[in-house]
Amino acid sequence: MDQSLNLNRREFLISTAAVGGGLALGLQLPFGVNAAVAADVVPEVNAWVMIRPDNTVVIRVARSEMGQGTITGLAQLVAEELECDWSKVSTEYPTPGQNLKRNRVWGSFSTGGSRGIRTSHEYVRQGGAAARMMLVQAAADQWKVPASECRAVNSIITHQPTGRTVTYGKVADAAGKLPAPDIKTIQLKDPKNWKIAGKPMKRFGTVDKVTGRQVYGFDLKLPGMVNAAIMECPVFGGKIRNFDAAKVSGRKGVKKVLQVGDTAVAVVADTWWQAKTALDALPIEWDSGANAKVSSTSIAAELKAGLTAAQAFVGNKSGDIKTALAGAAKTIEAEYAYPYQNHACMEPMNATARYTPDKCEVWVPTQDGEASFAAVLEASGLPADKCEVYKLDLGGGFGRRGAFQDYVTQAVLIAKQMPGIPVKLLWSREEDMRQGRFHPVMQCRLTGSFDASNNLTGLHMRLSGQSILAAVRPAIVEKAGGKDSATFQGVADSGEHSLGYTFPNMLVDHAMRNTHVPPGFWRGVNINQNAIFLECFMDELAHAAGEDPVAFRRRFMAGHPRNLAVLNAVAERIGWDRPAPKGRHRGIAQMKAFDSFVAAACEISVEGGNKVKVHRIVAATDSGYAVNPAQIERQIAGSFVYGLSALFMQECTVKDGRIEQENFHSYNSMRIAQMPRVESIIMPGGGPVWGGVGEPTICVAAPAVLNAFFKATGKRIRSVPLKNHGIELV
Amino acid sequence: MKLRRRTFLAAAGCLAGGIGLSTMAGRAHATPAELSVALKKVTGGATLRPGRVTLEIPPLVENGNSVPLSVVVESPMTTVNHVRAIHVFAEKNPLPNVISIYLGPRSGRARIATRVRLADTQKVLAVAEMSDGSFWSDSRDVTVTLAACTEAVI
Numbered sequence: 001m002d003q004s005l006n007l008n009r010r011e012f013l014i015s016t017a018a019v020g021g022g023l024a025l026g027l028q029l030p031f032g033v034n035a036a037v038a039a040d041v042v043p044e045v046n047a048w049v050m051i052r053p054d055n056t057v058v059i060r061v062a063r064s065e066m067g068q069g070t071i072t073g074l075a076q077l078v079a080e081e082l083e084c085d086w087s088k089v090s091t092e093y094p095t096p097g098q099n100l101k102r103n104r105v106w107g108s109f110s111t112g113g114s115r116g117i118r119t120s121h122e123y124v125r126q127g128g129a130a131a132r133m134m135l136v137q138a139a140a141d142q143w144k145v146p147a148s149e150c151r152a153v154n155s156i157i158t159h160q161p162t163g164r165t166v167t168y169g170k171v172a173d174a175a176g177k178l179p180a181p182d183i184k185t186i187q188l189k190d191p192k193n194w195k196i197a198g199k200p201m202k203r204f205g206t207v208d209k210v211t212g213r214q215v216y217g218f219d220l221k222l223p224g225m226v227n228a229a230i231m232e233c234p235v236f237g238g239k240i241r242n243f244d245a246a247k248v249s250g251r252k253g254v255k256k257v258l259q260v261g262d263t264a265v266a267v268v269a270d271t272w273w274q275a276k277t278a279l280d281a282l283p284i285e286w287d288s289g290a291n292a293k294v295s296s297t298s299i300a301a302e303l304k305a306g307l308t309a310a311q312a313f314v315g316n317k318s319g320d321i322k323t324a325l326a327g328a329a330k331t332i333e334a335e336y337a338y339p340y341q342n343h344a345c346m347e348p349m350n351a352t353a354r355y356t357p358d359k360c361e362v363w364v365p366t367q368d369g370e371a372s373f374a375a376v377l378e379a380s381g382l383p384a385d386k387c388e389v390y391k392l393d394l395g396g397g398f399g400r401r402g403a404f405q406d407y408v409t410q411a412v413l414i415a416k417q418m419p420g421i422p423v424k425l426l427w428s429r430e431e432d433m434r435q436g437r438f439h440p441v442m443q444c445r446l447t448g449s450f451d452a453s454n455n456l457t458g459l460h461m462r463l464s465g466q467s468i469l470a471a472v473r474p475a476i477v478e479k480a481g482g483k484d485s486a487t488f489q490g491v492a493d494s495g496e497h498s499l500g501y502t503f504p505n506m507l508v509d510h511a512m513r514n515t516h517v518p519p520g521f522w523r524g525v526n527i528n529q530n531a532i533f534l535e536c537f538m539d540e541l542a543h544a545a546g547e548d549p550v551a552f553r554r555r556f557m558a559g560h561p562r563n564l565a566v567l568n569a570v571a572e573r574i575g576w577d578r579p580a581p582k583g584r585h586r587g588i589a590q591m592k593a594f595d596s597f598v599a600a601a602c603e604i605s606v607e608g609g610n611k612v613k614v615h616r617i618v619a620a621t622d623s624g625y626a627v628n629p630a631q632i633e634r635q636i637a638g639s640f641v642y643g644l645s646a647l648f649m650q651e652c653t654v655k656d657g658r659i660e661q662e663n664f665h666s667y668n669s670m671r672i673a674q675m676p677r678v679e680s681i682i683m684p685g686g687g688p689v690w691g692g693v694g695e696p697t698i699c700v701a702a703p704a705v706l707n708a709f710f711k712a713t714g715k716r717i718r719s720v721p722l723k724n725h726g727i728e729l730v
Numbered sequence: 731m732k733l734r735r736r737t738f739l740a741a742a743g744c745l746a747g748g749i750g751l752s753t754m755a756g757r758a759h760a761t762p763a764e765l766s767v768a769l770k771k772v773t774g775g776a777t778l779r780p781g782r783v784t785l786e787i788p789p790l791v792e793n794g795n796s797v798p799l800s801v802v803v804e805s806p807m808t809t810v811n812h813v814r815a816i817h818v819f820a821e822k823n824p825l826p827n828v829i830s831i832y833l834g835p836r837s838g839r840a841r842i843a844t845r846v847r848l849a850d851t852q853k854v855l856a857v858a859e860m861s862d863g864s865f866w867s868d869s870r871d872v873t874v875t876l877a878a879c880t881e882a883v884i
Contacts, residue, residue, distance in 0.1 A: 096790070100789055100790065104873070108875075109875075110875065110876075368875055368876075370790055370873070370875045371790075371792050371875040371876065373790055374788060374790040374791050374792045374875050375792055377788045377789075377790065377791075378788065378791070378792070378798065384788070384789050384790070403793065403876050405792055472793060472876070473793060473794070473795070473876060474795065474847075475794060475795070475823075475847055475848070475849040475850075476849070478824070
């Protein structure tokens with residue numbers, strides 16, 4: 001089960017090959033497989049499955065593990081079709097270099113967008129099924145009987161007419177030499193008949209994590225390795241003017257002071273602390289460029305102007321909002337705001353690189369091994385067959401370590417200046433805070449119109465703020481005529497993030513206001529702000545109509561049965577129809593995100609008008625299918641750690657063009673004593689589409705609590721984090 | 731220069747009606763009509779042959795915003811035998827003819843290097859136009875790794 005505990009010959013060979021001969025080292029490191037080394041030791045049935053003579057099974061998984069359990073879930077899907085003994089399964093990562101050589105047999109390595117399982121379940125199950133068919137064929141060939149007379153269960157193949165049996169381990173070698181079955185002949189199991197998938201299997205790697213054996217990127221040690229600390233211009237878009245290397249180059253342990261690209265300076269030393277303290281003492285003069293005066297105030301003013309700007313991109317539209325607003329008996333209006341936020345992974349960004357003109361190797365915790373590989377190709381200038389990336393499990397990703405590989409580029413650029421020596425680049429917490437790829441800022445003006453009988457007749461939702469795709473993938477935005485469709489996640493007219501209501505007249509539009517602060521995909525991406533805007537305003541509209549918030553929502557949900565089902569589920573479980581316990585107040589929210597339907601209801605109490613205790617949260621998820629219900633439950637609970645921390649505590653502010661927050665004292669997270677009880681309702685609704693789990697629930701955390709806070713205090717809070725209003729989580 | 735089947739198909743597909751190639755072109759679905767039009771503008775419908783051209787571009791790129799590429803053409807670069815132009819095409823870009831560079835015997839050697847934007851995972855094609863009127867080509871598949879990450883949210 002535990003890949004890093006299996007000290008077999010193959011892993012030993014790989015580790016030593018990868019580190020270039022250090023025998024005493026690397027035995028516990030989860031290095032990627034060197035196919036040439038592996039092939040003669042563990043028979044590979046196909047790209048997904050390797051089986052040793054002792055029947056232990058190694059399943060290769062391309063997606064990255066960062067605590068979300070995707071490795072376990074994907075292995076369950078392969079094992080289910082493989083019909084193998086689950087107790088003998090372990091996993092390993094193929095390398096991006098292997099993937100390229102083998103015509104991308106493992107598909108995308110990208111681990112984001114809650115897509116680990118939902119976009120690869122079909123081909124990984126086919127991989128497992130194909131391996132089973134080949135094993136059965138190999139046994140049938142051995143017995144000279146038709147394969148149709150043989151059946152595989154729990155790693156044992158039985159020839160049914162004669163009762164002869166053989167284990168997978170005995171025929172794996174022969175199976176690996178057979179041609180793969182035609183994909184059209186592969187029949188996948190009905191999820192109703194699952195025995196391994198769909199069950200709450202224990203997650204791989206837990207023992208290593210709790211015993212400290214797990215090697216994260218920043219634990220990595222290679223023989224002869226040196227350590228690097230780096231500082232990039234804190235004003236985005238600025239660069240280095242000069243730095244006085246002589247001031248620190250004589251310090252103990254310091255090997256080299258060097259420039260990295262146009263924008264960063266690094267110090268390389270024997271230990272990381274020597275490098276970090278030398279960097280702190282290094283006089284650096286920055287050319288801050290055009291953005292040196294930008295502040296949170298100036299950004300907010302730009303966004304505010306967008307709320308009433310004439311030009312805006314239409315994201316969702318029905319009926320005629322203008323007429324509805326003009327003919328209204330009553331309108332209500334509210335303005336909301338969402339701040340910049342940092343991913344703040346517990347493990348800061350890091351990568352270890354070794355460069356020679358013949359080979360560039362990088363060890364990195366990454367959400368996308370192929371993106372890391374691409375960064376290595378570009379930074380090293382070497383062809384693909386001379387580069388390799390070995391993935392390590394991540395100490396947090398949340399979207400920072402996928403689309404952005406800046407730390408990989410930096411590590412390679414440093415290693416290039418010290419050929420042959422492995423260099424571990426580790427960002428300080430301060431660097432990690434300053435150089436984020438931040439949750440974009442957004443403001444929103446919402447206007448609702450009512451007729452004389454208090455019926456909602458129209459809703460206008462005007463977004464104003466930053467586009468992620470305009471910064472990250474401008475080609476996509478240009479192709480769409482300047483519009484960033486991702487801005488409308490959760491309120492879109494169709495697709496995996498479609499709006500869960502039907503309003504008679506509605507307009508959702510976006511005035512794009514981009515800033516110099518680099519935006520990124522922050523767990524949940526644009527659903528976080530859109531859920532607050534829409535779901536809090538739905539409460540405001542319900543209040544204006546004099547109606548219960550749940551009953552009011554239901555009026556617009558007839559065409560959205562699965563949204564309605566999760567809403568009803570949490571309402572029922574929390575006892576919405578009955579009064580809350582004395583001193584407690586309830587709030588609710590729902591949304592469709594990443595093709596899953598989610599809802600949350602909470603119970604809070606408020607002391608002294610500002611001390612909020614969240615007593616209880618009920619959260620429902622319909623992700624279509626539940627591959628590992630225990631994982632889903634943990635993801636849901638974890639979503640509230642992330643979502644409530646963001647709601648109460650987290651904001652990155654800009655002053656003089658740079659991010660002000662430098663460490664956890666000014667960018668905090670909730671503690672275990674503040675964590676509410678989370679009751680999850682997993683209600684997979686089936687159907688052709690599989691939904692994601694890692695992100696959707698985060699977005700309903702904040703609006704549910706904000707709505708409950710209004711219930712408790714009569715105060716509408718329309719900007720986050722709540723610390724700015726003197727409100728704290730207790 | 732190896733004559734790989736894939737290169738041949740790509741070249742054939744781009745031609746849309748090159749002599750004797752129409753059947754193959756019909757099978758090469760990956761090539762959109764815009765590319766054929768853009769390519770025809772350059773070649774005037776002349777046969778596009780694989781070979782003599784080496785396109786260097788990374789097989790994987792992070793986001794496609796700025797992708798380094800270089801093209802080298804085997805040619806003595808003399809008055810009577812030289813490369814007249816190098817054209818680069820990206821089938822899924824809004825404007826498939828990414829760049830055209832015109833050369834002459836005084837260029838010394840037929841090698842260009844630049845950076846291009848790639849809108850998506852796609853095939854990139856380099857075409858060399860020779861002084862004898864012949865056209866030669868090379869192509870490479872490029873995967874934009876971030877494409878997968880953003881497809882779902884848009």
